[in-house]
Amino acid sequence: MSKPGFNVAGAIDLAALASQKQNQAKANAALANAPEGLVIDATTANFATDVIERSMTIPVVLDLWATWCGPCKQLSPILEKLAVDYGGRWILAKVDVDAEQQIAAAFQVQSIPSVFAVIKGQPVPLFQGAYPEAQIRQILDEVLRVAAEQDVTGSLAATQEVVEEIEEPVDPRIERAVTAIDAGEWANARIAYREILEQDPHDADALAGVALVGVLERTAHGVAPTAPSTVTEFLSAADFAVAEGDFPRAFDLGITAVQIASGDERNSARDRVVEYFTIAGEHPDVPKARTRLASALF
Structure with a gap:
């Protein structure tokens, strides 16, 4: 990513090819009944009011991302779902670093995805890269603990209905490929991806999967x-x-x-x-x- 100053953090996660759409479907289902203002787009125009001012009473979590960033596409739906799961105890503010370079520069972001908390107007670096949901929950719990110590314990007042998760079916051949990759079975992973390509020679996920398997095999040792x-x-x-x-x-x-x-x-x-x-x-x-x-x- 030679977008000046930005590099995607962490190694490529092949499992994202199978889980990305499913994570987004879950996030969309949760957000359908989310309180208004729980997930916002932060810009230079609204940053002072929607992030700084609101952080005086409720923690704000910043997700700095870009459309071209693969790990961002894996992380953002998880954060959106968690924002709903936590019932309005913190606000998720999403920052497109390409459109909002001034904000990215202010936070001295060198790698994306990058996640910060803002508590009483002060930024707190949290993590970079696409972390698993369980680990993110632990980090968010700590954010809420620190916020409580500073009397920042507000929440968005709204009744959240229980929404049944809507899971978009994942191609079982992708799942087989990911399982094979986890086991280091490169040939089986290729077979699974190529079965997809036999039906659709232009399938972007399968083409990328075959190429990525080659990279992983060559860099395994x-x-x-x-x-x-x-x-x-x-x-x-x-x-x-x-x-x-x-x-x-x-x-x-x-x-x-x-x-x-x-x-x-x-x-x-x-x-x-x-x-x-x-x-x-x-x-x-x-x-x-x-x-x-x-x-x-x-």
Whole structure:
């Protein structure tokens, strides 16, 4: 993410391919009957009133995210669901770091997703990356404890109806693939993804899944080369960068491998970089990297 100053935190979680839509469906179901103002979009225009002022009486949790950030798409629905589960004891304020760069700069955000609490106008860093729900609950409980010590114990007054969870069915082949990945069974994971591709050769999740399995298999053992000098070393370092979610570095390393390679080795390096584009999806650096790859080839 060479969006200036931002890098997605943490390694890529392949399980997100199977759970992302399901998490969002649960969040949408919960939010349908949520109190008004429980989840808000924070902007420079409303930050003083909707975040700072409100934090004087009720804790505000900030979710700093971006549309191109894969882990953000995994984390945000969990936070939305938890905001409802906690019954209005804290407010979730979502900040699009691309649209609200001034807020991101004020919080000195270097990595997303990033989560902060604001209590009595003071920011409290909580965590970066896509944490599991159970761990986030522990963090939120601590936020409420600290807030109570400062007499910040307000809540949104509303009656919350019990909403039956609506779960969008997950393709069982995706579930099989994720289970195989957890067990390190790379061949079985590929088989599951390729079954999907036999029906729909353009399925984005399955295409990304096959490519990611390759990355995980290649990075399962060993460490990233710290000073690559050969095509193989540059591609290995690029694989580790992808596994860590650092696509800009992966693109740089992969394109360098293409530049110094020749013949069949060059074609293989090109194909590897194209796989990174598939994994990265709509990441904003992809178009620029595609242009750089074309220049390196021609």
